[in-house]
Amino acid sequence: MDVRLSASLLAGIVLLFHGFTAWAMVEVSMEDRVEVFKGDTAQITCMFTSxxxxxxxxxxxxxxxxxxxxxKIYYQDATMQVVDRGTPFTDRIMVNVTAATGEVVLTIADVQIKDQLEFICLVKSLTDGVSEGRTRLLVFERPDFPTIEGVQTGISVHEDTLSKIGSCEVKNGFPKPNITWYRNNAPLRVSDVVKVMPSTTTESSGLFSVSSELSLKVTKEDKDAQFYCEVTYLVPGGTRMTETSRINITVYYPSTAVHVWVESPKGKIKEGDSITFNCHGNGNSPSSVYVIRHEDNEYGLESNMVVLKNVTRLQSGLYECISTDMETFEDLSGNTTVFVNYLDHAVVLPTNMEVAQGEELTATCNALSSLQTHTAWFKDGREVLVGHTLTMKDATFDTAGTYKCVVTVPEIDGMETMANLRVHVKGAPKIIKPEQTDLEESVANMVDLTCHVRGFPAPSVIWTTRDGKVLETTSQTETEDGVQSVVSVEVTSEDLTAFCNASNEYGADALAFNIKAKSSGVIIAVIIICILLLAILGSVLYFLYKKGKICGRSGKQDLTKEKSSKDNIVVEMKSDNTEDAILLGVNGEKLPPSNQ
Known part of the structure; x- marks a missing residue:
């Protein structure tokens, strides 16, 4: 075969083989993350195709x-399922495989903070190759409720540096919680006048505790501000938020105005009152010093108050309260005007008067006051006239006595003054006759006789008897309209007449007291009863003697022959018809005079 043809055929076979392999490779897919609370159970799913x-x-x-x-923590093939020993997950994991759906689930029990790791699922096929997927396990823990603590000392607006306001703390959260400071519902951002210092502590459990300290350059407006912390933290699927309680801080700031007023008494002030002044600035700086000044006098304040006791009219006028800031040495002041009402002592003119009977008397009573007054005259506790002038026509002894002038100020309770007028009515003595001048008293009793004489000048009183004998006066007292004289006399068997003789330069008067002696009826009755009892006793003895019931007598017997004289019973009888006394023997016979 041609080399070129052979090479082309080989290349085609290789390409065909590689194309088939890519199409038939095993595939694995997993979620990026699985989120779970600490202590809960996590399930990590691995999806595969082959x-x-x-x-x-x-x-x-x-x-x-x-x-x-x-x-590695787990292995599985057609013949075995093995959990690796000696790993942190050995006793806490379980794997389930569902072939029909191509799903492998790794279950981790009692998830801890240290379990926040990346987990890999690897699937290998005999013909399709190898594939893996990765999932990150995220663990969460809700933190404790946050706390806030404000500073306990006051903060001055004059401080040159930032002042600590308070601190917030939140403990045992995961991941790390975040703290944000708020003032009046607005978050505070770090600036030249706001400083926030956070700090984080990792606990032995792996949880985070976070604290934050707030410092500010305080202003006067911060005195009413509410500060609190907002804590945000992560939970599976989202974010949560919680807030601390609100705190206030004490801000010291200087006054811009000072006010002074009379706290008490309410209403008009009178001499003798105690005045309580109250002085306050609209600031609250502890470095401010307050004094109240009146003319050349200065009074220091305690608890913003000063008390002036027993004031007089001289303490009327302008009172100024001065506040000095000892940090800036600036002064502020406020003032109030006080008027102390007065009522001078009542003056009665004249204070003593002497008028003759039938004449007219006139007296005046006045008292200088800063307010309208009311004047009334009293005698013996009874109101007799209203007005400054007391006028009485046709004076009599009843006119005499002490008159009290009372001046009051109706607008102020308890504001009053008074003075007395002594009136004497000149005239001859006049004895006031008592209800009884004829008296009957037992012999030897002492009797007090009282003589009340009206008249002026004070009459002279002498007590005498009918025969002109002068009796010694027991007591003599000058009264409003004259004198009262008392004499004590002893009742004798004879009747007694005592005379009260009164006289002065205008004339005289006299009054007789008749005292009749009376015997005691009880004594007379006792004497009569005794006489009757003796008579009865004599009769009884005589009867017994005649009957021979005494001394064993039989017939006639001379008791004198053998009886001593001491045995004779003698009864003395007296008769109203004779002056002779008869002595009776035991037989009732009359005894001769020689035996008497």
Whole structure:
């Protein structure tokens, strides 16, 4: 055969053979990735096509080491199925082959973080050649709920450097979670006034813990801002997000205005009150110092307040509150005006008056005040007149006494003053007759006699008896309209008359007290009963004697013969009809005078 023809035929046969081989080669297809949560079961599917039956195929599974080398974990042919020993998957994998669908499934139980590897499925046919596919196993773990912690100290807007606001932390996630800071629902981006410092920790379990620290150049507006963290993390098939709670920070900023006011008392102020001033700036810098100034006086504040006790009218005027920022040494001030109302002591003119009976009296009462006043006059607790002037016509002894002038300020409770007027009505003494001047008392009792005399000048009182004897006065007291005199007398068996004699330069008056002595009815009754009992006893003894029942007498017997005188029983009887006393013996006979 021609060499050229032979060469052409050989080339054609080779081309035909190679074309047939490409058409009949075994093919493997796999997903790029399989995603699963840590602890779950993963299934990696390997799809193959081949003209050879399953008995002509060899199936192997590998995973790729970190170094790039392949490590076999499973082998299968027509005669055996072998799981390689000594690998991390030896006790956790299972392989199922479905020839009808050309499907090989590698099942991995209890997937761990370290199982995130690339797995290779290799299928070899006796006639169709070899093919492999690769799938990456991705493992996920939801992180713990994130936490946030703000700084506990206040931050001044005067700080030259960025100030730490807080820190966020999220633990035990896989893959690594991401933290984003928010202020008032707007994400914070790193800039000259915003700094975020993240850090990541790999736990022994292979999980990631992430923390983030936020620092800011704070402004006054940050005092009301809410800060929080958003954490995003991957899960099979997507992304999830969670947020921390909101925090606030304390921002110290200087005041731009100062306000001062009277906290108490509410309403009008009077002398003697305690005034509480409150002073506040619209800032909150702890370096600010407050004082309240009134004329030449300065008062330091505690808790933005100062108390002035027992104020007087001299403390009326303008009060200025001054705030000094000790960082910038700038002053701000606000002011308020205070008026302290006053009521001077009441002045009564005259304070003492002497008028004759029938005359007219006039007195005035005034008290200087910053407010409208009300004046009233009282006597013995009863209101007698309203107004500044007290006028009374036709004075009598009833007019005499003490009048109280009370001046009040109706607009302010408790604001009042008072003064007294003493009125004397001149006239002759007048004794006020008591309900009883005729008395009856038992002998030896002491009786107090009281004499109330009206008149001015104060009358002189002398107590006397009917026969002109002067009695010693027990007590004498000057009253509103005169005097009251008391004398104590002892009741004797004789009736007594005591005279109260009162006199002054205008005249005199007298009053008699009659005291009648009375005997004791109880004593008289006792004496009568005793006499009756003695009479009865004498009669009984005489009867017994006559009957011979006494001393063994039989018939007539002279008791005096053998009886000593000490045995004689003698009863003395008195009669209203005779002055002689009769002595009776035991038999009732009258004894001779010699035996008496």
């Amino acid at each position: 003209d050879d039956g399953i008995g002509a195929l060899t199936i192997q599974w590998f995973y790729v080491l970190r170094t790039g080398e392949k490590q």
